[in-house]
Amino acid sequence: xxxxxxxxxxxxxxxxxxxxxxxxxxxxxxxxxxxxxxxxxxxxxxxxxxxxxxxxxxxxxxxxxxxxxxxxxxxxxxxxxxxxxxxxxxxxxxxxxxxxxxxxxxxxxxxxxxxxxxxxxxxxxxxxxxxxxxxxxxxxxxxxxxxxxxxxxxxxxxxxxxxxxxxxxxxxxxxxxxxxxxxxxxxxxxxxxxxxxxxxxxxxxxxxxxxxxxxxxxxxxxxxxxxxxxxxxxxxxxxxxxxxxxxxxxxxxxxxxxxxxxxxxxxxxxxx
Numbered sequence: 001x002x003x004x005x006x007x008x009x010x011x012x013x014x015x016x017x018x019x020x021x022x023x024x025x026x027x028x029x030x031x032x033x034x035x036x037x038x039x040x041x042x043x044x045x046x047x048x049x050x051x052x053x054x055x056x057x058x059x060x061x062x063x064x065x066x067x068x069x070x071x072x073x074x075x076x077x078x079x080x081x082x083x084x085x086x087x088x089x090x091x092x093x094x095x096x097x098x099x100x101x102x103x104x105x106x107x108x109x110x111x112x113x114x115x116x117x118x119x120x121x122x123x124x125x126x127x128x129x130x131x132x133x134x135x136x137x138x139x140x141x142x143x144x145x146x147x148x149x150x151x152x153x154x155x156x157x158x159x160x161x162x163x164x165x166x167x168x169x170x171x172x173x174x175x176x177x178x179x180x181x182x183x184x185x186x187x188x189x190x191x192x193x194x195x196x197x198x199x200x201x202x203x204x205x206x207x208x209x210x211x212x213x214x215x216x217x218x219x220x221x222x223x224x225x226x227x228x229x230x231x232x233x234x235x236x237x238x239x240x241x242x243x244x245x246x247x248x249x250x251x252x253x254x255x256x257x258x259x260x261x262x263x264x265x266x267x268x269x270x271x272x
Contacts, residue, residue, distance in 0.1 A: 016028075016029050019084060021082060023078070025069060026047065026068045035065065036092055037066050037092055037096065039054075040096070040097045042074040042100050043073060046070030047257065048072060048247075049239055054258075055068040057257055058261045058265065061262070062269065064268075069089070075118070076168065076172065078115050078117050079175060080178075086179060094272060096183075096184045097175075097176070097185055097218075099186060102167070102204060103205065105168065107167045108126055108167075109160055110123050110124060117142075118143065120144075134148070134149070165206075165210060169213060172214060184222060184268070185214065185221045188260070190256070220271065222263060224259055229252075229256055233253070234253050234255065234256070
């Protein structure tokens, strides 16, 4: 994982590793001897540009240690391929698993980077055959590549989307089973744009039917929307440099993280 460049005014995420893991996790390091809740997810869970992301706010509300295992730009592959994440989750009292989109995972059509799952590595012969006029060497990111394919031919793109959805469902089932006891699935609707299933924005391509197929494996499903948060307050309190402003505009601020924590608290109280 490539960490956020630090500079004057940038937020220090206190990165650290668990054992021999190649992943960097957001600090500060927590005492794993105490009962804890594990949080698995992508950029929102990690809390990019957020001094107190929702896992830390949950810790303040419940008094139970929170271990933030979120990874920037993560898909399912980064967690499925890292045993330490499943080990930490299986030892937690409860695991909160953010719903991640189906775009950033390796599949029959293309391969993504094993840790930076938003990075497109290569197209398969099947995808090249489906889109013979596309030069796939021009793409570095899955979002760019998928958006281009959809624009070129929405009908052929349906084949790609359905493949992604099948792979996502299978990987999610496998991951949840490895996490062990008490799993809360957390769906974050960060913008109206994210609900467009024809884009690669997360949770891209994940339908209600796919989520219902997981109901027998989880203890609770919670969906939190930012719609109730005033537009003018959405980025208030974020910590970023002028160089990072464009990236900050694509994310929700502390108010959304407070909303998530407040809605998680009663669910966690019940399960713990």
